[in-house]
Amino acid sequence: MSRTWPGIILANESIFPESISLSKGFTKPIENDIPTNKIKKQKYIFLNILSPFINTYKKSTKIVIYLCYLMVNMADYRFEMCKKSNMAKFEVALDKGLVDKMLIPFLKKINKRPNIYSSSCCAGRIMIIGLDTEESKKPNLFVLKEHRKVKFSEIKNALKTDKFPELWLKEEPFIFHFGTKDLETAKKFLEIKTKAGIRRGGIFHIKDNKYLIELIGSQTLAVPIKIGKKVLFSEEQIKIVLEKANKKLERNYKQLKEFCKELLKIE
Amino acid sequence: MSRTWPGIILANESIFPESISLSKGFTKPIENDIPTNKIKKQKYIFLNILSPFINTYKKSTKIVIYLCYLMVNMADYRFEMCKKSNMAKFEVALDKGLVDKMLIPFLKKINKRPNIYSSSCCAGRIMIIGLDTEESKKPNLFVLKEHRKVKFSEIKNALKTDKFPELWLKEEPFIFHFGTKDLETAKKFLEIKTKAGIRRGGIFHIKDNKYLIELIGSQTLAVPIKIGKKVLFSEEQIKIVLEKANKKLERNYKQLKEFCKELLKIE
Known part of the structure; x- marks a missing residue:
């Protein structure tokens, strides 16, 4: 799912799932165990440890925190995007027998x-x-x-x-x-x-x-x-x-x- | 020229010239201008700025300082060695018309x-x-x-x-x-x-x-x-x-x- 804010594009559902929404406020995810995948783990920590505090902040503060979070994760994010794009091409090529x-x-x-x-x-x-x-x-x-x-x-x-x-x-x-x-x-x-x-x-x-x-x-x-x-x-x-x-x-x-x-x- | 100490081998004359000797103590080199080559520059700083102080230290302290110096320079040192070895081969190949x-x-x-x-x-x-x-x-x-x-x-x-x-x-x-x-x-x-x-x-x-x-x-x-x-x-x-x-x-x-x-x- 893709969402656009002024200046930043958040297109990666795996980093920003439905359960996070600036307008609705943060909701704690249902996950019980800490995932082993690095990105999922970061997301888990963000949602489970940081979000309860963040919910008490103003919208502008949340955006700043989001931007910091994005910068930290940008490297992982870029690679994930590349991999997703290449895997989509791979699936199409598989379907077409190429x-x-x-x-x-x-x-x-x-x-x-x-x-x-x-x-x-x-x-x-x-x-x-x-x-x-x-x-x-x-x-x-x-x-x-x-x-x-x-x-x-x-x-x-x-x-x-x-x-x-x-x-x-x-x-x-x-x-x-x-x-x-x-x-x-x-x-x-x-x-x-x-x-x-x-x-x-x-x-x-x-x-x-x-x-x-x-x-x-x-x-x-x-x-x-x-x-x-x-x-x-x-x-x-x-x-x-x-x-x-x-x-x-x-x-x-x-x-x-x-x-x-x-x-x-x-x- | 190569010199061997327990645990370390110093084979690079360009880093440890004759003017440095643990037994004889450090002598200030004749160089007047700071060289532009990175390794030579480090050597110059080491000899001109550090050595007057080091000369007052005990032999064991000097060895520790040398080891620290070596670790900092090891990366440069390895590359310089590789380049020297390849340049020697290049010269031989040039001479042989290869x-x-x-x-x-x-x-x-x-x-x-x-x-x-x-x-x-x-x-x-x-x-x-x-x-x-x-x-x-x-x-x-x-x-x-x-x-x-x-x-x-x-x-x-x-x-x-x-x-x-x-x-x-x-x-x-x-x-x-x-x-x-x-x-x-x-x-x-x-x-x-x-x-x-x-x-x-x-x-x-x-x-x-x-x-x-x-x-x-x-x-x-x-x-x-x-x-x-x-x-x-x-x-x-x-x-x-x-x-x-x-x-x-x-x-x-x-x-x-x-x-x-x-x-x-x-x-």
Whole structure:
């Protein structure tokens, strides 16, 4: 539920539940036990310990106390908002079948960690991609994109298109993006990455209370396969290169599986 | 020069120069002006302001003061040691001609920043690499490795080797490794990376007072070119793929040049 005051927006129901209302005065919540979740615990302390005193104050004093409370909680609040927004996107992607199937159980588990959320992730793929003369990748240029081994007949079919100046056959490794609430959690990702022998990735963005991490496998194949209307290679040659791409993808998935197990050790 | 006391090792001449000696007592250094370098400044203050008082203390008191001083300076000390060690390697690599020529002016400039040092860096390259059946890269498997455009005759020559189960033609983008003393400096690298549109890389290791950063370009080509004794493609086909590799390398160098300019804005 969202409520707007001049100058501040309180959109997070988990911090400001219905039971708090400036106009109605504070009411004590029904909760009996102190919650373990940090934000809920702060809320509990605020409602159970501070609110009885606050109820005797004027409205202006309450607003000042609220602002102080907000400032203290802003860091947590921002992260919670980011996580909520990313989890909403994750749910939509799940509904639309856009999340790589082999990643779903892992992502659901890792997203239960209070200090972590996942954003865009890919298990690794084989694709035929249309590029312009500058070889820049643009949306909707995937002629073929599969998160599994690919058959020669699929490649042959994809090569029929004449829409693009160039077609490339690519095998790309897994790529993960995570957000963490603190540097300590981000460091755990880095430690596991190093131990697991994952060579690429790191913390690529830090802002407010949010650390964004990228982790990438290293199995890569990329080769031009059609320029203009001319397929560059014979069927036999394409079969050999495709076999290599499939092998690389297999190796990528093996590495990914072991890596996911390790990542789930982060609390 | 290194000196050992029970429990502590003082190996850093820049922090504890000859002019300080526990047994001989402290002597005031000859320096006249306060140095700008942070560590040297701390040393100057220690020697010029504190030492006259310390000279009146007992040996045990001096050791305690030294330990406190060491703890305060340990973070700086560790970073200075890392930077010194990496700069020594850099000098050796320069002498042996192992540093990519186009990177030398940039690396010399960036290494003058007190909070930054470079470690292994590559401007981007085209290579023929020998792989085993697991496609793992091992030392000395470079049949051809050039940090410039490559001619077909060079590829043809490289393909003559029969030493490896597989040969791959690869174009790899630039890769930089930097160490920074603090998170603030590391964040500046990340900000410039994002602004410059460099998609890959980040802080990949954090320990004590050291943040290691990797930055990677995105121009990549990788394709098997010989399996066993059989070259997979005709000369004409290899020429087309090589032309693409050369174009990618050119684009990589253009991106690198602009990126280096931006990185030098970090103070």
